[in-house]
Amino acid sequence: MLTIRPATFEDLDAITEIHNDAILNTVATFDTEPKILEEQRVWFANHVPKYPILVAERGGLVIAWASLSKWSEKHAYSKTTEGSLYVKKEYRGQGIGKRLLKAVIQEGKKAGFHSVMARIAEGGEASIHLCESVGFEHIGVMKEVGRKFGKLLDVHLMQKIL
Ligand SMILES: CC(C)(COP(=O)(O)OP(=O)(O)OC[C@H]1O[C@@H](n2cnc3c(N)ncnc32)[C@H](O)[C@@H]1OP(=O)(O)O)[C@@H](O)C(=O)NCCC(=O)NCCS
Numbered sequence: 001m002l003t004i005r006p007a008t009f010e011d012l013d014a015i016t017e018i019h020n021d022a023i024l025n026t027v028a029t030f031d032t033e034p035k036i037l038e039e040q041r042v043w044f045a046n047h048v049p050k051y052p053i054l055v056a057e058r059g060g061l062v063i064a065w066a067s068l069s070k071w072s073e074k075h076a077y078s079k080t081t082e083g084s085l086y087v088k089k090e091y092r093g094q095g096i097g098k099r100l101l102k103a104v105i106q107e108g109k110k111a112g113f114h115s116v117m118a119r120i121a122e123g124g125e126a127s128i129h130l131c132e133s134v135g136f137e138h139i140g141v142m143k144e145v146g147r148k149f150g151k152l153l154d155v156h157l158m159q160k161i162l
Helices: 009-025 037-047 096-110 125-133
Strands: 002-006 053-058 061-070 080-087 115-121 137-148 151-161
Touching (some): 002 096, 009 053, 009 061, 080 096, 125 137, 125 151
Antiparallel strands (some): 137 151
8 A cells, every 4th residue: 555645854764765866876866966864854844844745655665755846046936846756766667656746746736836847857758758647748858958977968847837
């Protein structure tokens, strides 16, 4: 059974482990250095309660997380937010990402956000497909805006109006 619930401070170790695997091994995030718990505590404190962080738990194990974050420091953007979604490697392809993404979008609606953005690096077909399946539209491509693992990367910009 899968439980989706708001993250707590106690989930930060599991969230960090999932995130760090993606940082070190994928272009899903343009972070390049693994996160340490201290940074994650600041990240958590800056999100909750205004910006949701959800975890998916199975058998007492946190196996995925999703969040909405501030899109810009500029106040006029305050109803726009950016989604993040990470599923632990061995649990991908089982529908968990989709359930969690839908749940975090629901939280975003409740919190009164108007627009959710997603930035997806080239090669992220699974993420693009997933976003489209829950109503995101493809806005455009930012060409060669990142460099990771020695390669310049395009980023797809997607958006869902809530
Ligand atoms: C992208 C990610 C979150 C998807 O989560 P997931 O639990 O594996 O996805 P789901 O099983 O819910 O699948 C959702 C949809 O994507 C499709 N999909 C899954 N993996 C796919 C792949 N490799 N290629 C194409 N489509 C794929 C599924 O078929 C499903 O489509 P459907 O609803 O039409 O059947 C997960 O692979 C992940 O954590 N990747 C690393 C981090 C990452 O890329 N995060 C997103 C950053 S924007």
